[in-house]
Amino acid sequence: MMSPLRLFRARLGAFAAETRGSVTVEAVIMLPALFWAYCALYTFFDAYRYTGAAHKAAFTVSDAMSRETNPINDDYLDTTHELLGFLTRSGNPHRLRVTVVRYDEQTDDHYVEWSQTRGPISGITAQDASDWDDKLPGMVDEERLIVVETWTDYQPPFNIGLSESTIQTFVFTRPRFAPQLLYDANA
Secondary structure: OOOHHHHHHHHHHHHHHOOOOOHHHHHHHHHHHHHHHHHHHHHHHHHHHHHHHHHHHHHHHHHHHHHHOOOEHHHHHHHHHHHHHHHOOOOOOOOEEEEEEEEOOOOOEEEEEEEEOOOOOOOOOOHHHHHHHOOOOOOOOOOOOEEEEEEEEOOOOOOOOOEEEEEEEEEOOOOOOOOOOEEEOOO
């Protein structure tokens, strides 16, 4: 008769030597990890794709506005806001703020010529524009820039620890064919 400890060791040795069903055990251990890795890769790729799309959309809006020679109006900005949503391919909320900034060399400061928003975002103040010194390029006296800011909400497709976030862009462009971009609400 075998002692219980010896019997336990013998059965444990027999279990370790058994190879039937090892693929099933490995699959049960590895498939959840592989599935999580696939979901994580897809989510990170989607986040980078969405960020790139948001930046490209902001550059597209800014470039279109830089080519305008006529004053823009509310209809133009409403359509541009819709275009932003189309270019980001998202049903998520998005916001747009367009500001024309003028540089004054005597005071070495930036001033807001006009600013318009679409979506739930506040307008820009003169103090905000003066804080943009580190964001804007060097400008000559009385030069104007078109500043396009966008905010788009991003929701990850899978919950892998990446939280919902807002992707913000800040794009500036010099007017191309006119000295400045004008805004006329009545046009």
